[in-house]
Amino acid sequence: MNLLLLHPDQRLDGDRWRLDDRQATHVRSVLKLAEGDHCRAGLLDEGTGQAVIESIKNNEIEISFKVDSKPVFALPLNLLLALPRPKMLKRLLVDAASLGIKNIVLVNAAKVDKSYWQTPNLKGDLLREKLLLGLEQAGDPVMPRLRLAPRFRPFVEDELDQWAGPGRRLVAHPGPFPELPRGLDEPATLAIGPEGGWTPFEVALLEQQGFGCHRFGSRILRVETALPALVGALMRLP
Amino acid sequence: MNLLLLHPDQRLDGDRWRLDDRQATHVRSVLKLAEGDHCRAGLLDEGTGQAVIESIKNNEIEISFKVDSKPVFALPLNLLLALPRPKMLKRLLVDAASLGIKNIVLVNAAKVDKSYWQTPNLKGDLLREKLLLGLEQAGDPVMPRLRLAPRFRPFVEDELDQWAGPGRRLVAHPGPFPELPRGLDEPATLAIGPEGGWTPFEVALLEQQGFGCHRFGSRILRVETALPALVGALMRLP
Known part of the structure; x- marks a missing residue:
């Protein structure tokens, strides 16, 4: 997984998003990220951008994220x-x-x-x-x-x-x-x-x-x- | 499996060969061949040729086969x-x-x-x-x-x-x-x-x-x- 790909349903409000279980497990077990760390994310059919891990509680992870690049290279x-x-x-x-x-x-x-x-x-x-x-x-x-x-x-x-x-x-x-x-x-x-x-x-x-x-x-x-x-x-x- | 690939150990004598279990299962269950039918076979590191199913007894299959083409297209x-x-x-x-x-x-x-x-x-x-x-x-x-x-x-x-x-x-x-x-x-x-x-x-x-x-x-x-x-x-x- 080289991109946390978010579905519009995962938006909490504004730039705040909640990862689904599979994404959260990946962030914790594979990427081993902590609060404050960055990673690539994308919004389905929209574009990509930098995400920041805002909070990790058990397997519940919230991130902040905003699309800043349009998809390319289809x-x-x-x-x-x-x-x-x-x-x-x-x-x-x-x-x-x-x-x-x-x-x-x-x-x-x-x-x-x-x-x-x-x-x-x-x-x-x-x-x-x-x-x-x-x-x-x-x-x-x-x-x-x-x-x-x-x-x-x-x-x-x-x-x-x-x-x-x-x-x-x-x-x-x-x-x-x-x-x-x-x-x-x-x-x-x-x-x-x-x-x-x-x-x-x-x-x-x-x-x-x-x-x-x-x-x-x-x-x-x-x-x-x-x-x-x-x-x-x-x-x-x- | 588009080729029955024989190991020298499988030779019985002359042009007569015995299929191993995996090959025999494939011939019976996938290719559904009967005695007298033909299929492609090869001898490891030697070449390919036409094989004839000589006998099928339970899962024991004997074929006749001789290399007639050298390997190509590496x-x-x-x-x-x-x-x-x-x-x-x-x-x-x-x-x-x-x-x-x-x-x-x-x-x-x-x-x-x-x-x-x-x-x-x-x-x-x-x-x-x-x-x-x-x-x-x-x-x-x-x-x-x-x-x-x-x-x-x-x-x-x-x-x-x-x-x-x-x-x-x-x-x-x-x-x-x-x-x-x-x-x-x-x-x-x-x-x-x-x-x-x-x-x-x-x-x-x-x-x-x-x-x-x-x-x-x-x-x-x-x-x-x-x-x-x-x-x-x-x-x-x-």
Whole structure:
């Protein structure tokens, strides 16, 4: 946790805030701060600033804090991700948020196991908690927008174009395709398939929406290895 | 598991091999293969080929298999990694092996918690098991060389130069440094520090061995996110 990320509900009054249990435990046990000490904090979707530990009573910690810098360095990359297995999903959301991705759709695909859509991990609170961990890691206060698209075709045909907006549209796909471009710092949308890949039908529908296939080496990577590797290759990290 | 990776000990005679318990369970429960079916297999450090399921008796599976392709696509990248916390280490080794890294040193650093060197995870068998998972994932039969360097300075001063060999030497380090180069397909050595980074003293010792500092965006990433992102950015994946 490189940023205490505060929710508006945590404001007591003015510049005074109360940490939640997890934050308080972190401040005491990991950062080992005492009254009067400083640390970085942020207000969700607003910005960051310096916080001062005002009082510590048992696990109740109050701080003073004011936003003094606007959030910067979002990654202009939209991520269209075939819903991964639940255990991977957690890690992928932390990674995506820490890399600065602000726009994520988890989409169905033929090779997505149906059971993945039934998992309790898809509850909004749990997804949000993982994104929050990524933001805290990267020192970024801006929560990514995440949506679920449990039906591939209607999403791709009716909504993808508007969701993806301007910029290049790329599918990471094994085969005799051009290599993935490198070091972009302009908007782009990246589609990452399930284990086993997109089907030809799915690729064709994506191509109709302006996506182009690009290869990324010949090794078969787990999605949780592929995501940071693809993002690192494709984008100039801000 | 995209490759059944066989150890020489598993040979029965000639082209006949017996799967170990984990492989047999995978063949039956995940791949759901029957007698006569084919799948990819490899012989450790030798090469890959097509295997045929010859007999399945309970969880005892025998296959026929012969190496017919030599291993390809290793990544010409050496990884000097400050020993991460045990939980991260497992994931990092799977990732490093699946990305094709063949040369890894886990080194001490001032900000590596001393307790990390005491963990049972550092036993050779466990480290090797994680590397194996990465190889199976990527379909690569060649086990990376992994060594532990629990003393930073003697390793860096006396052994690093020879270990790293020819090619660029890079430290990923926040600060006003040149950006990380991109898409290399020549030999290189990458040094990744602990949470909290290398100390100036450590950086100075690395610089004496020809390492140059490079920045990689301004976001603070977990090591397990940073490793694939750095490798994806730096190297052209084979």
